[in-house]
Amino acid sequence: MKAVLKELGNLYKQDNSGYYILVKDLEEALSVLMKLGIYRISNITGCDTGEVIEVIYTFIWDNIPINLKIEIVRDNPKINTIIGMYPGAKLYERELSEMLGVKIVGNDEPENLFLAHDSPKTPLRK
């Protein structure tokens, strides 16, 4: 298992709470996960570090979390949607887009999910 995960990218942390991998090409990594039969996406976390925006995708394999992290630029951040492979990611992607202003190509909905229309935009940006 560890060997497969190492191929996905830089496995920078592994403990009781799961595997943490920094990946360069997310789509390639996801196709590997699909081949392994991992169907469960549990979370998408966006984190503005001040330099980059980190997006962490949490998948569950055999009750162990596999966290794939990608780093994207802060100015006009843009990523492709993964709902083609993982339909369960739909709302998580919308939340990421709403809270951090990351444009999700292929999962654009004009309406807000959580925020009111007159709320401050992208409240979780640093």
Added chain:
Amino acid sequence: MDDKIPKCNVNSDISNSIPIGPQHPALLEPEYFNIRLDGETIIDADINVGYLHRGIEAALEKKDYVQSVFLTERICGICSSHHTIAYCGAIELLHGAEIPMRAKYIRTIIAELERIHSHMLWLGVVGYEIGLDTLFQLVWRDREHVMDLLEKISGNRVNYAMNKIGGVRRDLDPKILSEISKTMDIIKKQVIHYIDIVSKDNIVILRTKDIGILSKEDAKKYSAVGPVARASGIKYDVRDTGYEAYKYIRFDVITETKGDVFSKVVVRAKELIVSSDIVKHCVKHIPKGDIYIKLPLIVPSGEVVTRVEAPRGELIYYVKSDGTNKPARVKIRTPTYANLLSVKTMLIGHDLADVPVIVVGALDPCFACTDRVTILKQTGNEILDASNLRSIADKKYN
């Protein structure tokens, strides 16, 4: 006679749209469903959340670790201790610390008591929604045993404030432990009686069997969690990973195959028995020793994902620390949020009258959890804080 009754022209091509919510007698929390109907049959459903959005994730970044435990506890009124178990667990992992065994057992006891009162609350509400008020009254009467117990242990019925970083705040003395054990016997006896009722009663069967079916494929596709997934045949329970004291306890993960509301009723009802057994096991085997260890206020930098099995399913916390006394980022993924996508699949093809049964009966929703996050209203450049809002309210109503 029949000729005198005016006939209504029904054109099946025309579909109606019925808004349910944000405020509606059938819904216990504010959420909005836009249901499209062809006659009585639901053909499409649109769900809108966000009416309870309180900006908790943003607020957590401005509180130190000790304060933020109290804030996470207030995300949800029902599964409050599960939020603190996950959050404190994340911080303990960042410290690389292991909490005392007695604390682990106490956390497990409180978590399972919480699951029991949550499932009983839900079973009562299901009874109420399907028109079986007797079940509602009986179950809620017995739920009080657990609520009284939690009040005796912690002084509170809702936010117990039992967990703190490094362990638990209060010890359980032998007297209360024996009381817990006795109460679990009562609960188990009563739950067996209720399972007997719900599996034979015609009202329950007619209103829940073959209603709101979520197939195993759809449950997998939308990554459903908790009893919703388990009723569709997916054996997915985070307690299996052995966090806190679950490592030392053997218990069954209840699953059903059909995925309808009835299966979900059966899964949750049987889980009540499993939970009461877990509590009894913990009470019997609770080790002696300290109940907490002291950890520094500064948390080493790093990131961690923790998961617990809340009453409604998998609850995930992502905590990132930058080596200060405040978290850099906390992301919370609550169980109802994960199950929202499945609701549409469950609703389509059923009658309008089934909406409350499916929404409450199948999902057991907790929208306070789902929305979490106080963005205060911004007018121009001014952000209104609590004192401003208070003075506006005073002016308006005095």
